[in-house]
Amino acid sequence: MLTISQLAGYAGVTVRAVRHYHATGLLPEPERDRSGYRRYGPHAVVELIRIRTLSEAGVPLSRVRELLAADPEQFAAAVGEIDRRLRTEISELRRHRKRIARLAAGESLALPPEVIDYLDRMRGFGFDERFLEIERDSWILIAAQLPDRVGLYMAIKRAQVEHEGIRRLYLDLAELADCTPDDPRLPALADRTVAFLEAAAAQAQGADAEPVGDDLARLLDGTFVETFAWAPRLLELLEERGWTGWTNIRRTPPTGAGRRHGALAAAR
Amino acid sequence: MLTISQLAGYAGVTVRAVRHYHATGLLPEPERDRSGYRRYGPHAVVELIRIRTLSEAGVPLSRVRELLAADPEQFAAAVGEIDRRLRTEISELRRHRKRIARLAAGESLALPPEVIDYLDRMRGFGFDERFLEIERDSWILIAAQLPDRVGLYMAIKRAQVEHEGIRRLYLDLAELADCTPDDPRLPALADRTVAFLEAAAAQAQGADAEPVGDDLARLLDGTFVETFAWAPRLLELLEERGWTGWTNIRRTPPTGAGRRHGALAAAR
DNA sequence: CTTGACATTGACGCAGCGTCAGGGTCCGAC
DNA sequence: GTCGGACCCTGACGCTGCGTCAATGTCAAG
Missing domain, CATH: 1.10.1660.10 (Multidrug-efflux Transporter Regulator; Chain: A; Domain 2)
Structure with a gap:
């Protein structure tokens, strides 16, 4: 034995x-x-x-x-079940291989592909890496909180960035980088911003997009202000011109309750 | 946040x-x-x-x-490692799929393929299922204890079974099945067994095969005796003819210390 | 003010064994 | 004999990666 x-x-x-x-x-x-x-x-x-x-x-x-x-019949059924499980496990493992390959390639995997495309496009246009970084972080937050609206917001942003005038404005803003709040270029930039806002408002463009929640908007604005020294001054200048906020920019209440306007919203 | x-x-x-x-x-x-x-x-x-x-x-x-x-370099190396692991895991899973399929098909998986072939061959020759069952159990034990000698033993057994005379003898033994120890056919069968033993001894056939250990032989003989009511009587008759044991059958000591003889050894 | 969906810490539970600890047993060599 | 090394036994704790209470606190809406 x-x-x-x-x-x-x-x-x-x-x-x-x-x-x-x-x-x-x-x-x-x-x-x-x-x-x-x-x-x-x-x-x-x-x-x-x-x-x-x-x-x-x-x-x-x-x-x-x-x-x-179990009797042979039950056993056979169970084996079928097990085999199915093994097959799905194999395909799961294949998925994991792809995912870690993407990880190794430096992708964060925290963003849906359309946002990645968008960021790549902006990089192609010459946007500063620091600007892209806070853009990326913002989109991570947006995607985390409103996953099913990302597609819509993304479409709006893509349209803006493909629009040469708006893109120039963004590029000029991004180029300010570390400049001080008293930079002489700021008023002109505020003017250009307002011009696009008015134009968009006239066409009721972007009106179909629900704005993001106030708390999220505040958070994103906060990051914006903390990251760029010139940001508070820009917001001040915009305020002087009748617009308030940034992510959810809208007309200042005095001029009427001012419907929110999401056109530039997702800029952060 | x-x-x-x-x-x-x-x-x-x-x-x-x-x-x-x-x-x-x-x-x-x-x-x-x-x-x-x-x-x-x-x-x-x-x-x-x-x-x-x-x-x-x-x-x-x-x-x-x-x-x-880790720094990116170490990370990349680690990812390579992980990917290798995933690949081997995938092939492991594929192996497991095959194994459970064989299980479902009723294979025991406890025997090397050559033994399975051998048992199938015997089934083909018309051996009784009960006989095959104890044959199978015996080979499981042999394979478990002497995995590297199975090939050799198997070759010997195959040769025996392909030898028409010996096969007939085995078939006749298997056919006794539930007969009683006083069955009149037994002495003749003992004679035929001895005849083959003598012939094999004369040719020193099977002398190249180490016999199985005494304890294992005793165990296998025990199963043999317990399974077939006629087995004790057959052993007695063989004893009368100068041969002792079954798995490790050999000449009875009185006629000389009697070198063990493995020719019919693995019949159980 | 309640209610229900969240948040907090802390604790135990689970599979499937690995891994001691602290014994006894067997077998071959000397 | 008896010694060493390889087995065997039971019993108990350890490990991973969380799931799942429990007891309690918070937040937002009705």
């Missing part, structure tokens, strides 16, 4: 595993010899190999126990 | 997992708002997705922690 290590060795499992199977009732305890050692017959080998085969295929031991007691 | 459930939801993990990552130092604890709630910025999203991607690819969290702190 076989000792436990012979059995385990031949079946390709560890001795500890065999004992575990005994403890959990998966494999019946065999006879003991006079010194208390377990002694196994051939049937144990067959059973153990069945257990191992199922277990290695990812079947939980509790299920294995059921299957060992 | 994001709450923990927004973060978790967008990154595709559970809230519990995020807290676990904090507890184990994988993801830094973020600032808390005035009521003690965690508030996350965009960077946490990026990090969490990295963690998830690696973790889902089967990287242990302890390793993930190292990788998050």
